[in-house]
Every structure is written in C-alpha cells, then in structure tokens.
Amino acid sequence: MQYRLFVVGPLLTNCYVLWDESTLEGYIIDPGGNNLNEVIDFIKSRNINLKYILATHGHFDHIMGVQSIKARFDGVKFLIHKDDERLVFRSKELAEYFNIPEDFEVPVIDGYISEGKIDEIEVIHTPGHTMGSVCFLVDNKFLFTGDTLFKGTVGRVDLGGNAEKLFESLEKLKGLDDRLIVLPGHGESSTLGEEKNNNPFLNGTLTLQDIAS
Template sequence: MFLEKVVAGVYGVNCYILGDIETKKCAVIDPGGACDEILHIVNKNGFNLEYIILTHGHADHIGAVEEIKEKTGANVLAHKEEQIVLSNSQNNLTYMMGGSIEIEADRYLSDGQTVELGNLKLQIIHTPGHTPGGMCIKVNDSLFAGDTLFRSSIGRTDLFGGDYDKIIESVNRLAKLDDNLKVFPGHGPASTIGTEKLNNPYIKS
C-alpha cells in the first residue's frame, strides 16, 4: 500500500494519497488544497487517480476537489448524510473563506460499505458528530479519521450539523477497533487506537 501525506491550506489539513502499488490505482482523501503537489505525487508514482474521497465537506477539506476532478476525471465519494453540507456554501463554510464551493458527490456511501481501490478494500465507517455525514475509512492497518478523532482530542461540534453526543458515540465506536490500528487524522499528528484509548479524555475506559 502506498501512502503519502500533503499538508495543505491555512488550516493545515492532512490530505492523503492512498494507492494500490500493484494495480496503480489511487485515491486522494480530503484534498483541501495543493492540487499541483497532489497531482505531482500521483503522476510521479505512475498512479491513475480513481477517487476523491471526502471524510466530510468542510471548506478546508474540499478546496481542491473541483480542480482535481476537472484535471483527472476522478469520482467524488462522500457519505450520503454529507450531501447537505457539500452542496451548500453556508453549511460547508466556503463562504467564510472568500469563495463559494457547492458540489455533489458522484457516489454517496453508507456505513459498512466497502469501496474497492485496486486490490485495496476501503471500509466506510459513518462517524457523525463533527458533521452529519462524517466518515472514517479503514484500510488494512490504517484508519483515516477526518475531523472525528485527533490525537488526544476530537473534532469541534459547534458548526452546522455538529452534535457533541454523536461524536462521543462515534469516537467510542472507533475505540472498539484494534489497538494497533494507525489513526491518520484530518489535522495534526498520527496516533493509534490503543494510544487514544489510554490518552484521549473523550474515550470512555
């Protein structure tokens, strides 16, 4: 499995390029910016970009979606409950960043669904709370957690569609996964499920 991170934008969003080395199919997760850098990595490694996968629809995570889609033809994937965020610039906060991005996913996903990326199987886990359709993506020993779970913290819940009780449920659902699972969040450093169970104050012991 190929994995590379690009930190993009003023809010330092972690954009991940995930690829299957054998089939040369790849996806970019949460391209909040840095289109040229992301596509350079894709092309340098000989990948074909199949998917743009959004853990949620906030402005800092979707800034480069339209440009990457236009240049590659990749399909946009998001959870079905996130349509209300993606399609409205007020809800996704792009209006606050001097622009207006309103997009529709090419494919809306559900909890428990599996997306195939070459030989990789991407398991979709619906984790509402930060937004209604927030989701995590589990691939082998890695979990792409968006803004649901951070190292020793969780995503904020005071924006459109946020719900504190739901995000607490979501992170405690994630805590039931394997302790050795690597957690790659939407911002900040990586962690593991085991580390978060020990150190994250929002996870119930």
C-alpha cells in the same frame, strides 16, 4: 496499500493519496486546498490511476480542491456520505464564516458513501463532527479519521454536528484494534491504543457533557 500525506489549504488539512502498488489504482482523501500542484505532480509521477476522491466529511477545508483534481484526472469520481450533502452545497458559506478569502468551485458529487466497502477500503460511519462524517479503515492498519478523532482531542460539534452522536461514534472506534495508526484530518498521527489511553474523550476523563460544552 501505500499512502502519502500532504498538508494543504488555509486550515492545514491533511490530504492523503493512497494507492495499490500492484494495480496502481489510487484514491485521494480530503483534498482541502486550492493549490494542489504538489499532490497532482506526485500522482502523475507514480503513474497512479486515480479512481475516487473520498471525503471524510463535507466541510469546505476537506473538499475545496475536489473540482481542481477532477479537472486534471479523467473519470475520477467524488464520493461523500449523503448526510453531508447539504454541507457541500453550503461550503462557500462556511468558508466565508471563517473569513477564508480563497475562491473555489463547489464540488459536484458523483456518488454517496455508505457503511461498508469501497473497493478494499472499509467505510465506518462516525457521525458527530458532522452527521455524515466517516472514517476509512485500510488494510486493518490505517484509520483515516477526518475530524472525528485527533491526537489528544476530538472534532467540534457546532458546525453541523451533534455531541451525543460523536460520543457514540467514539465508542464505536474504541472497539477497534489498538494497533491501528490514526491518521486525522489535521495535526499529528497517533495510534488508537495511544488515544484510548491518553485522549481524555476516550479514556473517560471527559464525558458527553464536555463534548457538548
């Protein structure tokens, strides 16, 4: 599967378009901006048959463009883990907390993600940043981590999350292949091996108490 990165929205969210070159079936991960014309134009230029919008979690900066995408592509469905349903419903409230002036339509959820597979995409439930956070493993090569794992750090836990759960989720990710390319919700990419070696939350330098503080 191929992917293309777009940095979108007021918090510079990494939005990913994935597609299968043979079938042209496609997916969007985390459309976190209102102005997604570049994303939409790319999908149309490649004749991608968009099937699902997938959210790594329910914070507004990862879902605020869902309805604009759905308005442009017939039949596309928005999926999220059920444990983040409440965050979706309260997404405008959180945007106001961050003083984000952009208006957006609260997404309509079409279905729920659970640990397992969506077509050929493996879903890994990684609660912590939020209780419904997930990572997506594609082709045993790409690991889309949302705000669970960043290059050199991890996601905050004070906006609907839990430090102990995040620590457990990081331990789960540490069991995956070092060669996986980590594609986070914000910032630069990395590899899982690099994070195991250099990320203080994965190499033992920092502990559960540090995540909670």
